[in-house]
Amino acid sequence: MALSTARAAIDDSEFDRDTSVAARADEPGVYDAELSEGWTIGSAVNGGYLLAVAARALRAWLPHPDPLTITAHYLTPATAGPAVIRTQTVRVGRTMSTGQAFLLQRAEDGTEVERLRVLAGHSALDALPDDVRTSARPPLMPAYDACVGRESAPEGAPFVGSTAIMDRLDLRLDPATAGWAVGAPSGAGVIRGWLGLADGRDHDPLSLLLAVDALPPTAFDLGLQGWTPTLELTVHLRCRPAPGPVRVSLTTRNLAGGLLEEDAEVWDSADRLVAQSRQLARAPRG
Amino acid sequence: MALSTARAAIDDSEFDRDTSVAARADEPGVYDAELSEGWTIGSAVNGGYLLAVAARALRAWLPHPDPLTITAHYLTPATAGPAVIRTQTVRVGRTMSTGQAFLLQRAEDGTEVERLRVLAGHSALDALPDDVRTSARPPLMPAYDACVGRESAPEGAPFVGSTAIMDRLDLRLDPATAGWAVGAPSGAGVIRGWLGLADGRDHDPLSLLLAVDALPPTAFDLGLQGWTPTLELTVHLRCRPAPGPVRVSLTTRNLAGGLLEEDAEVWDSADRLVAQSRQLARAPRG
Numbered sequence: 354m355a356l357s358t359a360r361a362a363i364d365d366s367e368f369d370r371d372t373s374v375a376a377r378a379d380e381p382g383v384y385d386a387e388l389s390e391g392w393t394i395g396s397a398v399n400g401g402y403l404l405a406v407a408a409r410a411l412r413a414w415l416p417h418p419d420p421l422t423i424t425a426h427y428l429t430p431a432t433a434g435p436a437v438i439r440t441q442t443v444r445v446g447r448t449m450s451t452g453q454a455f456l457l458q459r460a461e462d463g464t465e466v467e468r469l470r471v472l473a474g475h476s477a478l479d480a481l482p483d484d485v486r487t488s489a490r491p492p493l494m495p496a497y498d499a500c501v502g503r504e505s506a507p508e509g510a511p512f513v514g515s516t517a518i519m520d521r522l523d524l525r526l527d528p529a530t531a532g533w534a535v536g537a538p539s540g541a542g543v544i545r546g547w548l549g550l551a552d553g554r555d556h557d558p559l560s561l562l563l564a565v566d567a568l569p570p571t572a573f574d575l576g577l578q579g580w581t582p583t584l585e586l587t588v589h590l591r592c593r594p595a596p597g598p599v600r601v602s603l604t605t606r607n608l609a610g611g612l613l614e615e616d617a618e619v620w621d622s623a624d625r626l627v628a629q630s631r632q633l634a635r636a637p638r639g
Numbered sequence: 640m641a642l643s644t645a646r647a648a649i650d651d652s653e654f655d656r657d658t659s660v661a662a663r664a665d666e667p668g669v670y671d672a673e674l675s676e677g678w679t680i681g682s683a684v685n686g687g688y689l690l691a692v693a694a695r696a697l698r699a700w701l702p703h704p705d706p707l708t709i710t711a712h713y714l715t716p717a718t719a720g721p722a723v724i725r726t727q728t729v730r731v732g733r734t735m736s737t738g739q740a741f742l743l744q745r746a747e748d749g750t751e752v753e754r755l756r757v758l759a760g761h762s763a764l765d766a767l768p769d770d771v772r773t774s775a776r777p778p779l780m781p782a783y784d785a786c787v788g789r790e791s792a793p794e795g796a797p798f799v800g801s802t803a804i805m806d807r808l809d810l811r812l813d814p815a816t817a818g819w820a821v822g823a824p825s826g827a828g829v830i831r832g833w834l835g836l837a838d839g840r841d842h843d844p845l846s847l848l849l850a851v852d853a854l855p856p857t858a859f860d861l862g863l864q865g866w867t868p869t870l871e872l873t874v875h876l877r878c879r880p881a882p883g884p885v886r887v888s889l890t891t892r893n894l895a896g897g898l899l900e901e902d903a904e905v906w907d908s909a910d911r912l913v914a915q916s917r918q919l920a921r922a923p924r925g
Contacts, residue, residue, distance in 0.1 A: 421898070422871040422919045424710040426737050426760055428730045443756050444714045449870070451712050451756065470729050470737065472758045474712055474871055474919075481896035486861075488828060489892035542774060575772075584735070585708040585760055587873045589900060589919055591893060606775035607877060607912050610767035612707070614875060614915060626893050629900060631917055633708045633760075633875055 360553025367391065367521055367552050368560055372402065374410045374438060382440045384410040388458075390433040392563075394516045398431040400583045400632075401566030402518075405559045407454040407471045410438035412559070415450040415475045419558045423473035424587040431458060431468040449476045478558060478593045491620040492602040497547045500525035510534040522567055523549035523598065533573040542571045542605035549598035556594040556621070564601055565617040565630040571605040572613065572637055579637030581613065586632040597622040611636050646839025653677065653807055653838050654846055658688070660696045660724060668726045670696040674744075676719040678849075680802045684717040686869045686918075687852030688804075691845045693740040693757045696724035698845070701736040701761045705844045709759035710873040717744060717754040735762045764844060764879045777906040778888040783833045786811035796820040808853055809835035809884065819859040828857045828891035835884035842880040842907070850887055851903040851916040857891040858899065858923055865923030867899065872918040883908040897922050 361367065371391055374384035386409075392402035404425045412418045436458045443451040454471040494500070502525045527545040532538055548564050550556075556564065565588055572581045600620040605613050613636050619628035647653065657677055660670035672695075678688035690711045698704045722744045729737040740757040780786070788811045813831040818824055834850050836842075842850065851874055858867045886906040891899050899922050905914035 422712075424758060424871075424873060426708075426729070426758060428737060443712070444753065451714060453756075467730065470739075470758060472710060472712060472756060478896075481898070484895060484897065486894040487892065488894070585710075585873075587710060587871075587917070589917075591896060591898065606773065607915065608772040608774070609770060609912075610764075610877060611770065612767070612877065626895075629893065629917070631873070631875075631915075 361550070363555055363557045366550065366554035368550055368554060368563065372405045372409050372559065374406065374413060376413060382414050384413065384438045384440070386436045386438060388431055388433050388436050390517055391521055392518050393433065394518055397580070398433065399518050399563070399566060400427060400586055401563040403431055403456065403469055404471070404586060404588070405562040406436070407438055407456050407469055408473065408559055408562055410440050411452050411454050411473055411475060414440040415442065415452045416445055417450045417475035417477055419475060419478040420473045420588070420590055421449070421476045422587065422589050423471065423562070424585065426470045426585050427583050428467050428470060434458065436468070437465070448480070449474055478590065485625070487626050489618070489626050491624050492545050492600055492618070494527040494545045494600060497525055497598060500547055501528055501531055506534050518567065521551050523551050524568065530574055533576070538574045538576040540574070540576060542575045542608070544568050544571050544574055544603040546601055547598045548601050555596045556599055558590050558593060561590055561594060561619055561628040562588055564599055564619050565628055566632070568601055568603055571603050571615050575605065575608060577637045581634040581637055584633045584635065586630060588628060588630040590628050592625045592627045594621040594627045595623040595625070599627065608636055647836070649841055649843045652836065652840035654836055654840060654849065658691045658695050658845065660692065660699060662699060668700055670699065670724045670726070672722045672724060674717055674719050674722050676803055677807055678804050679719065680804055683866070684719065685804050685849070685852060686713060686872060687849040689717055689742065689755055690757070690872060690874070691848040692722070693724055693742050693755055694759065694845055694848055696726050697738050697740050697759055697761060700726040701728065701738045702731055703736045703761035703763055705761060705764040706759045706874070706876055707735070707762045708873065708875050709757065709848070710871065712756045712871050713869050714753050714756060720744065722754070723751070734766070735760055764876065771911070773912050775904070775912050777910050778831050778886055778904070780813040780831045780886060783811055783884060786833055787814050787817055792820050804853065807837050809837050810854065816860055819862070824860045824862040826860070826862060828861045828894070830854050830857050830860055830889040832887055833884045834887050841882045842885055844876050844879060847876055847880060847905055847914040848874055850885055850905050851914055852918070854887055854889055857889050857901050861891065861894060863923045867920040867923055870919045870921065872916060874914060874916040876914050878911045878913045880907040880913045881909040881911070885913065894922055
């Protein structure tokens with residue numbers, strides 16, 4: 354039995370440290386970051402984690418803290434190590450600002466290579482009116498305790514044991530969407546799970562950017578082998594999440610032309626639809 | 640009975656003329672356009688039309704012609720009249736390029752004011768592999784002839800008669816989603832219709848950008864009065880559309896906090912899911 358440890362707090366956790374940015378005093382709008390090896394899947398730095406780093410810089414730069422709508426185009430593969438985020442103001446309004454972020458890393462020859470190009474509309478989630486007329490319903494799925502974590506995964510199951518990011522997530526999958534791990538994908542292109550952070554930190558708006566891209570890909574449930582590199586990811590953040598793990602539901606319905614879309618919905622413990630996203634990804638060869 | 644006229648062709652139609660851009664010989668990457676009064680809704684220039692103008696400039700500038708994924712942030716209201724589109728290359732790859740477009744207009748004091756900020760990943764739709772494993776199905780809706788056009792709309796019905804854009808569209812709504820026009824919104828937040836262009840031009844990738852934003856807003860079907868200004872729109876174009884009107888299905892499921900998302904699916908006559916989009920819009924007061 355593990356020694357009980359205090360749960361990490363928002364702003365003082367692995368995720369916060371690994372997404373932190375440092376402003377350059379002499380270059381307003383320019384931030385340094387250290388991309389952590391801890392959020393990799395195989396050799397790839399997780400796309401949601403990268404987006405959260407860029408959003409952290411935009412939060413520091415823009416007058417409004419939270420992305421309402423944020424789009425990233427993934428240009429070249431990021432690597433663990435130093436990165437610079439250059440931000441730009443597009444427009445400042447009373448309740449909303451628009452900005453861009455350019456996340457770059459130095460190549461071996463010393464030139465800066467852009468990894469992500471980001472465009473975002475920021476506001477203050479806590480200042481939004483409190484009307485809720487959401488007609489969508491949370492996904493039907495078993496309770497957290499009835500979902501399966503990595504300790505249940507068979508030897509050699511893809512994704513689950515072989516990636517650093519899994520050490521940082523508290524992920525439990527709906528067994529109905531985990532058949533691929535035992536060679537029996539459902540074919541529906543759906544993945545559902547409960548997602549928390551391993552150190553116990555509750556979610557906040559920035560960790561929701563990770564949450565939409567942190568589950569196994571729907572491609573596994575479609576019986577495809579191999580990764581689905583994200584070309585573009587757009588996330589809407591609609592509400593500050595309540596404490597506790599969130600429920601994430603991924604769906605792919607349009608696998609065609611060597612591409613697929615993957616839609617994510619994130620529901621918090623108060624049954625609010627706190628985030629919605631869609632990404633366009635390259636389909637794997639398999 | 641109307642005199643029969645030849646149907647307009649792709650590249651020689653109202654839509655093509657009104658979205659055309661002229662390259663500035665002395666300023667590579669800069670294009671002039673004239674935003675037409677013909678694509679307005681009330682006093683607002685239609686957002687999908689604006690996106691198509693920006694995409695036309697990106698098509699001219701980038702080595703790849705078709706947006707696979709394109710995001711626009713709507714910053715200030717555009718007006719009919721001259722506009723300039725400044726394009727930028729973000730990255731050029733073998734099968735895909737990424738670029739940005741900035742659509743600006745001159746204010747009365749002569750300064751340039753940005754209307755749209757666009758980020759797009761372009762490719763060649765005709766060069767995509769031809770596998771189709773789409774699990775989504777076309778919307779269940781009546782045939783074109785059983786859907787209702789503006790001639791069926793009652794006096795004073797919102798949207799239908801009062802906007803210039805309606806003269807340029809061949810729009811027929813599923814009666815099940817047109818109750819709002821007679822004071823009986825379904826409350827489901829769904830709008831479905833057949834959409835062609837009034838001059839008979841078939842759709843192409845650029846007119847699909849119009850198509851995702853050309854139907855009455857789901858807000859009407861939710862019983863809300865007033866417009867839902869688009870903050871951000873992201874469109875995935877997945878296939879060149881086959882000839883004939885497309886079926887467009889709009890859905891809103893997350894009206895909350897003074898905002899709503901509106902999802903669009905566009906299906907062509909070959910039953911392909913040719914475009915998918917999501918926009919974030921401000922909810923009306925009503």
